[in-house]
Amino acid sequence: MNENATSEPIIQVRDLEVSYGDFKVLKGVSFDVMRGETFVILGGSGCGKSTLLRNLVGLMRPAAGRILINGQDFTAMSDNDRMEIRKRMGMCFQGSALFGSMTVGDNVALPLREHTKLEESTIDIMTKIKLELVGLGGFEGFMPSELSGGMKKRAGLARAMAMDPKMIFYDEPSAGLDPIVAAGLDMLIRKMQSTFNLTSIVVTHEMSSVELIADRVCFLKNGEVVAIGTREEIAASGHPFVQQFMARRPEDEGSDREDYLRSLTGA
Amino acid sequence: MTAFVGTTGRLALNSLYAVARVCVLVVDTLQWAFVAPLRGKGLRVRSTIEQFVEIGVNSLPIVLLITFLIGAIMAMQSSYQLARFGATRYIANLVGVAALRELAPLMTAILITGRSGSAITAEIGTMKVAEEIDALEVMGLNPTKFLVVPKFLAMMMAVPCVTVLAMLSMIIGGFALTTVVIGLDASMYIEQTAGALVPKDLVTGMVKSVFFALTISWVGVYRGFQVEGGAEGVGKRTTSSVVTSIFLIIIVDLIFTVLFYFV
Numbered sequence: 231m232n233e234n235a236t237s238e239p240i241i242q243v244r245d246l247e248v249s250y251g252d253f254k255v256l257k258g259v260s261f262d263v264m265r266g267e268t269f270v271i272l273g274g275s276g277c278g279k280s281t282l283l284r285n286l287v288g289l290m291r292p293a294a295g296r297i298l299i300n301g302q303d304f305t306a307m308s309d310n311d312r313m314e315i316r317k318r319m320g321m322c323f324q325g326s327a328l329f330g331s332m333t334v335g336d337n338v339a340l341p342l343r344e345h346t347k348l349e350e351s352t353i354d355i356m357t358k359i360k361l362e363l364v365g366l367g368g369f370e371g372f373m374p375s376e377l378s379g380g381m382k383k384r385a386g387l388a389r390a391m392a393m394d395p396k397m398i399f400y401d402e403p404s405a406g407l408d409p410i411v412a413a414g415l416d417m418l419i420r421k422m423q424s425t426f427n428l429t430s431i432v433v434t435h436e437m438s439s440v441e442l443i444a445d446r447v448c449f450l451k452n453g454e455v456v457a458i459g460t461r462e463e464i465a466a467s468g469h470p471f472v473q474q475f476m477a478r479r480p481e482d483e484g485s486d487r488e489d490y491l492r493s494l495t496g497a
Numbered sequence: 498m499t500a501f502v503g504t505t506g507r508l509a510l511n512s513l514y515a516v517a518r519v520c521v522l523v524v525d526t527l528q529w530a531f532v533a534p535l536r537g538k539g540l541r542v543r544s545t546i547e548q549f550v551e552i553g554v555n556s557l558p559i560v561l562l563i564t565f566l567i568g569a570i571m572a573m574q575s576s577y578q579l580a581r582f583g584a585t586r587y588i589a590n591l592v593g594v595a596a597l598r599e600l601a602p603l604m605t606a607i608l609i610t611g612r613s614g615s616a617i618t619a620e621i622g623t624m625k626v627a628e629e630i631d632a633l634e635v636m637g638l639n640p641t642k643f644l645v646v647p648k649f650l651a652m653m654m655a656v657p658c659v660t661v662l663a664m665l666s667m668i669i670g671g672f673a674l675t676t677v678v679i680g681l682d683a684s685m686y687i688e689q690t691a692g693a694l695v696p697k698d699l700v701t702g703m704v705k706s707v708f709f710a711l712t713i714s715w716v717g718v719y720r721g722f723q724v725e726g727g728a729e730g731v732g733k734r735t736t737s738s739v740v741t742s743i744f745l746i747i748i749v750d751l752i753f754t755v756l757f758y759f760v
């Protein structure tokens with residue numbers, strides 16, 4: 231579905247282990263992301279998706295394992311080198327993370343003002359273009375608190391796109407939005423992908439997003455990869471957790487009614 | 498017994514850890530405030546000026562009002578004692594020396610802690626909770642350079658400036674009460690004040706105010722970065738920021754008072 235996708239890895243994750251204190255969140259995760267594809271990381275709430283993303287963009291250092299970006303070891307790099315690579319990355323946060331003290335326009339302009347020596351008038355035009363691109367033309371004077379949830383996500387995307395990144399990371403882009411707005415965001419992700427030839431890494435727990443945007447999918451459960459591949463390969467894999475996730479079946483509560491009542495009362 | 502040893506040990510380790518974290522923060526701030534600009538990495542001048550206006554200029558009304566009133570209160574209280582010896586002219590000495598060496602720097606620091614120390618913690622904490630700090634880092638912007646240094650520099654300039662004005666206001670408060678209520682001669686009060694104060698009094702107060710500024714900014718920033726969880730985390734850390742800061746200000750005050758007594 232995506233003619234830009236290649237089979238040349240841009241991100242390689244090897245045996246990644248991450249813990250918070252004694253609590254191990256990721257237990258040896260490995261996968262490759264190819265240049266130009268949309269790679270979707272799917273998994274239940276609390277299984278460590280955001281944690282994985284934070285490691286990929288270098289906000290956390292893993293306890294063990296390696297992350298290679300363009301063949302360079304991102305985990306062992308000095309902070310300065312990481313900063314350079316980060317300028318080629320964009321990230322959309324789960325809660326949009328717009329700077330509340332700045333207007334939407336200033337939010338988008340910030341990376342340009344800080345990292346480039348462009349004229350203020352040029353920055354103005356570029357800000358307008360980016361906001362236009364996500365369907366927020368004319369909103370540059372608004373404060374983030376004056377935007378709806380979906381608009382905030384779009385503004386966050388415009389900010390992530392400000393420096394024309396090569397890779398873009400989305401944390402739950404469509405969570406907490408109504409289905410129409412969510413589908414609109416998915417379409418936007420596809421548009422960015424095809425217009426700018428981006429590599430996109432999308433974390434989500436929405437099966438509907440997977441159908442709209444994914445080239446390849448990686449299933450996470452309890453900090454491990456249970457299945458990886460194209461949608462067809464995943465569907466055919468027959469892994470019980472994958473089947474359960476796709477059919478939206480809940481965890482078994484205990485088959486016996488007596489057991490269930492007992493578990494509730496704690497007797 | 499073992500429980501006691503364990504608790505004490507853990508407490509000591511945690512304090513040690515906190516001290517280490519503060520040291521990292523201090524070195525990082527100084528690096529970005531003074532070394533990096535020399536290497537052409539830039540300083541956020543506009544943001545620093547905005548913070549200076551917020552911390553220094555906007556706190557003037559309340560600081561000047563309160564120090565004026567305390568000057569008046571001090572004059573009244575000392576008159577109560579001195580009148581018995583017929584020595585009311587020495588009210589001027591008492592108010593002047595106490596204002597410069599002790600009360601103006603201390604009151605200014607405590608008021609600015611309440612206004613701006615808490616605001617620094619709340620702002621950084623809210624940004625942390627909302628992943629805004631992470632967003633800065635992902636954009637390749639250093640949070641220390643971007644957030645901490647402007648606040649730090651503004652605080653270092655604002656607190657001493659406000660302190661000087663607070664000293665003046667406190668003396669005027671004492672002067673107003675003494676001349677109006679107690680009925681002492683105005684020119685005598687001024688003469689008496691001028692005779693009582695020596696440069697060392699001013700130096701003592703200013704040195705204190707610089708160290709108070711360091712305390713307020715570092716406690717505020719440190720507590721801000723400690724925030725975890727949600728809104729209640731911000732509230733908790735903001736409270737503890739004010740409490741810690743005032744406690745440390747008193748300790749610093751004590752140390753310098755003892756020091757200046759001997760030198």
Ligand SMILES: Nc1ncnc2c1ncn2[C@@H]1O[C@H](COP(=O)(O)OP(=O)(O)OP(=O)(O)O)[C@@H](O)[C@H]1O
Binds near residue numbers: 281324435
């Ligand atoms: N700062 C932290 N300290 C301790 N534990 C944490 C911290 N952040 C996350 N965790 C734990 O790590 C696990 C994974 O968290 P993470 O945020 O990565 O989940 P997620 O897959 O993104 O979930 P969601 O879909 O709800 O966003 C959770 O069980 C959480 O309790």
Ligand SMILES: [Mg+2]
Binds near residue numbers: 279281324402
């Ligand atoms: Mg998450």
